[in-house]
Amino acid sequence: MDITIEPAENPLKGSVITPGDKSISHRAVLFASIAEGKSVIKGFLRGEDCLSTISCMRSLGIVIEEDADSITVMGKGPYGLKEPAELLNVGNSGTTIRLLSGILAGQPFSSVMAGDDSIARRPMRRVTGPLKMMNATVDGREFANYTPLWMRGGDLQGVHYFSPVASAQVKSAVLLAGLYASGKTTVTEPFKSRDHTERMLRTFGVNVETDEKSASLKGGQKLQAADVFVPGDVSSAAFMIAAGALVQGSHLIVENVGLNPTRTGVIDVLKRMDADMMLLNETMLGGEPTADIEIKYSRLQAVTIEGSDIPRLIDEIPVLALLATQADGKTVIKDAAELKVKETNRIDTVVNQLNELGADCEATDDGMIINGPSKLKGGNAESYHDHRIGMTMALAGLISETPVKVKDTDAVAVSYPGFFEELERLRKQHV
Numbered sequence: 001m002d003i004t005i006e007p008a009e010n011p012l013k014g015s016v017i018t019p020g021d022k023s024i025s026h027r028a029v030l031f032a033s034i035a036e037g038k039s040v041i042k043g044f045l046r047g048e049d050c051l052s053t054i055s056c057m058r059s060l061g062i063v064i065e066e067d068a069d070s071i072t073v074m075g076k077g078p079y080g081l082k083e084p085a086e087l088l089n090v091g092n093s094g095t096t097i098r099l100l101s102g103i104l105a106g107q108p109f110s111s112v113m114a115g116d117d118s119i120a121r122r123p124m125r126r127v128t129g130p131l132k133m134m135n136a137t138v139d140g141r142e143f144a145n146y147t148p149l150w151m152r153g154g155d156l157q158g159v160h161y162f163s164p165v166a167s168a169q170v171k172s173a174v175l176l177a178g179l180y181a182s183g184k185t186t187v188t189e190p191f192k193s194r195d196h197t198e199r200m201l202r203t204f205g206v207n208v209e210t211d212e213k214s215a216s217l218k219g220g221q222k223l224q225a226a227d228v229f230v231p232g233d234v235s236s237a238a239f240m241i242a243a244g245a246l247v248q249g250s251h252l253i254v255e256n257v258g259l260n261p262t263r264t265g266v267i268d269v270l271k272r273m274d275a276d277m278m279l280l281n282e283t284m285l286g287g288e289p290t291a292d293i294e295i296k297y298s299r300l301q302a303v304t305i306e307g308s309d310i311p312r313l314i315d316e317i318p319v320l321a322l323l324a325t326q327a328d329g330k331t332v333i334k335d336a337a338e339l340k341v342k343e344t345n346r347i348d349t350v351v352n353q354l355n356e357l358g359a360d361c362e363a364t365d366d367g368m369i370i371n372g373p374s375k376l377k378g379g380n381a382e383s384y385h386d387h388r389i390g391m392t393m394a395l396a397g398l399i400s401e402t403p404v405k406v407k408d409t410d411a412v413a414v415s416y417p418g419f420f421e422e423l424e425r426l427r428k429q430h431v
């Protein structure tokens with residue numbers, strides 16, 4: 001479906017509740033499935049990606065009940081999964097295929113995973129490589145780099161894996177396989193990636209050791225069922241925070257934002273950009289720090305974003321790039337080549353689409369340069385079926401001279417079902 005976003009004639013006002021964290025929702029279902037007993041998950045994100053994880057676990061024989069405010073998973077223990085009769089369809093979700101690979105690597109049966117066109121282009125060797133080192137049998141197109149991925153798990157051996165990329169998906173896949181391996185498994189990364197796996201495995205009773213760049217666990221540990229409360233997703237909140245910062249006169253409260261320190265790069269960068277922002281009601285929910293965020297329209301300054309901050313804000317770069325088009329000066333984003341292997345090549349899709357609307361951006365090998373501020377003129381924008389590009393282009397419509405028509409917005413439901421309705425509601429609350 002195409003959606004036309006009219007320029008905002010009035011400030012955005014009011015409060016919005018952030019939908020559940022996508023990374024944590026996936027993990028809750030996966031870990032509960034291989035735990036012994038019944039786990040109840042509250043605050044679960046009913047986005048398409050997390051629904052793909054539920055459907056894969058059902059195909060593997062796990063009973064999962066859904067009701068209005070919770071998901072109940074009847075865990076069957078580490079070896080309770082059954083050989084699936086059908087292909088495991090991961091849809092658009094990189095997290096599903098990569099984390100599930102780690103679990104399937106430990107299962108004594110054969111399974112095949114595939115997803116949509118975007119998943120078919122995303123590199124899987126980063127996960128299948130270390131899993132093979134651990135003794136799993138894996139294949140796929142181009143020597144196990146592309147879907148469909150076929151696996152037959154087996155007797156795994158622990159490894160110390162030095163990942164060339166800071167990736168929570170790689171780290172999690174190897175650690176999950178490590179639960180089925182003999183001895184100890186360690187993953188060391190160039191920079192620390194999000195640590196939801198380490199935190200949640202502990203909630204399920206697994207002993208995980210961590211230091212600045214490594215995480216380790218011993219094989220053979222059993223997960224015990226646990227109830228999980230999923231905080232709001234800072235990656236989704238970032239779009240509403242950006243809307244508040246971009247539209248003149250706005251004043252929003254974005255509630256229930258998960259503030260795990262491995263995810264708060266976007267908050268740190270917004271502060272450096274001089275955003276008029278405050279954290280309210282800081283608390284701990286389900287083992288993760290959370291707060292409400294008050295944001296007002298802000299005159300933004302250009303910044304450089306690089307190094308260890310990149311994994312802490314990787315999914316927020318499209319919306320940060322839009323914010324940078326309105327900031328004074330030259331914003332430089334570097335060390336972010338990982339953007340090329342997301343749902344789309346997000347260096348190209350962000351730069352092309354923002355330029356199309358009248359911004360001054362340039363793609364580089366590992367990021368982009370944005371000169372601001374520029375008045376966006378509006379027009380047609382592609383989402384390329386990438387949820388984060390679709391939402392970024394919609395926000396561009398709020399500050400353009402003429403409307404922005406965003407193509408194929410259905411993808412937004414991958415991480416933020418109800419995004420357009422919420423945006424519309426905030427626009428109507430100016431009086």
Ligand SMILES: O=C(O)C1=C[C@@H](OP(=O)(O)O)[C@@H](O)[C@H](O)C1
Binds near residue numbers: 023024
């Ligand atoms: O582990 C996760 O839940 C995720 C890790 C990140 O990917 P990488 O591990 O590829 O960096 C992120 O981009 C993705 O949206 C979710």
Ligand SMILES: C=C(OP(=O)(O)O)C(=O)O
Binds near residue numbers: 092093095096315342
């Ligand atoms: C990259 C993303 O997700 P995934 O890797 O799970 O497809 C994302 O949500 O921006």
